[in-house]
Amino acid sequence: MAWGIAIFFACIWLVVTLVPFVFMVMNSFRKQFDMLSQGVFHLPDPWYFQNYAEVMTHGFFGYFFRSVFVVAVSLVLMLMISAFAAYPLSRMKFRLRGITYAGIVAMMSVPMHVTLIPIFKMTTNMGLYDSLQALIGPYVTFALPMSVFILTAFMTTIPKEIEESAEIDGCNKFRNFFSIILPLSKSGLSTLAIYNGVSMWNEFAFANTLLQTASNKTLPLALGQFKGEHSLDIPIILSVLVLSVLPMIVLFIIFQDKLVKGMMAGAVKG
Template structure:
């Protein structure tokens, strides 16, 4: 009888501790939610004001009246041109980055050869190189090969600086795939190429999706290389669009906030659509590892 009472007391104590832990977790999650959403709320709300309404009405009051002309002016002044160029650059860069990363990660993760540790260590070491120290060499290189002031000038740096982290993550991810799967396929007559394309690559979809989302956001928001390698307004990408809408003699903050809202909206929508793949990719590596 005493043992049952002890078990019941332990159960009630454990349940109370669990409720307290959940309450604390929810409390801090709510704080993080407020801290995360406040900048977006500020940005979206003030993008519907006239130029000087922020000074007259206050930045955290609802706009009165709601001013939609900011978005109309942004669209009329070539926003979709900047948007399309960013889509082209990011799309091509991501495809190339994923293909090269997969081809590099497969032998590093599944094959044993003498140079494997050295190559892998070199790739990991490249992660420590700050991308901005290469601005001048890349500027000279793109000028020498005739790529300066074209979208082609951005694809090379974007792919190159995304590769070390991508190969590192994808190599670790592929190592978690059981080798018995490949061995069974080899018994059935599959060679290395068939193993890669029919087994390893499909099983790595969640990892590839994670890399695509992670690097896609970084490429979409990249400013330094775009500002250095592009000069013609008709060739500039979305991060450089702010200079077009800042105003000639004064800073029109609401219209800049409208540009920022339209700029981040595609990434938010894509993240909402593919968030399950991102979580699965991150969790798959954690659980299998």
């Protein structure tokens, strides 16, 4: 009975999430006239690939690679800082440890967009406005509390006996961290990379506020650019959406086992 209820709600969730995606993909291969005349859930006849050709020849790859740069740099910095912070919080006892951890957890409740105006002022004063570097700082900063929280919980599950055996063999804390803890934390790090990578990839508010010129805009802002140029051409916009979400879907499929393992560790020990 319980399994039947679970399967029922899983099917509802699948339909709710899959129908918009199917709508998006199907209509991205159609002409505007065909979509309106044949119905939005009619199979493309014929399949029209010119939408994707037009998107790719109108600057899509520029938006794409700028987003890749911002997300890649932000993730590397975020993972490094999170690992360095989570290691002492999970493996060592020191004064103010509890207060430090409580402060990090409390920062998870601060809405990211509350600081939009102060960050705009800071980037303007620092001369970073309208540059990709302006996005990296906010992305890293607001990803850190949740990342440190999850990674601390994950590192806590690593048996201390492994580290103690290494210390007997002459390893110090620094070497233990890089040789033992980090390799054993790959699942947790992968979880953080996917979770935060999707958020950074789709982030719009800060990108729209801190970037101005078209040559600096990232992929979420490309939707606005194509909407402006093709205000009535819905298949063009859907083609941009398909190309935008495709990298995240591929990464999730590749790393889904590590994502589940990392989230389960955080749930058990958090």
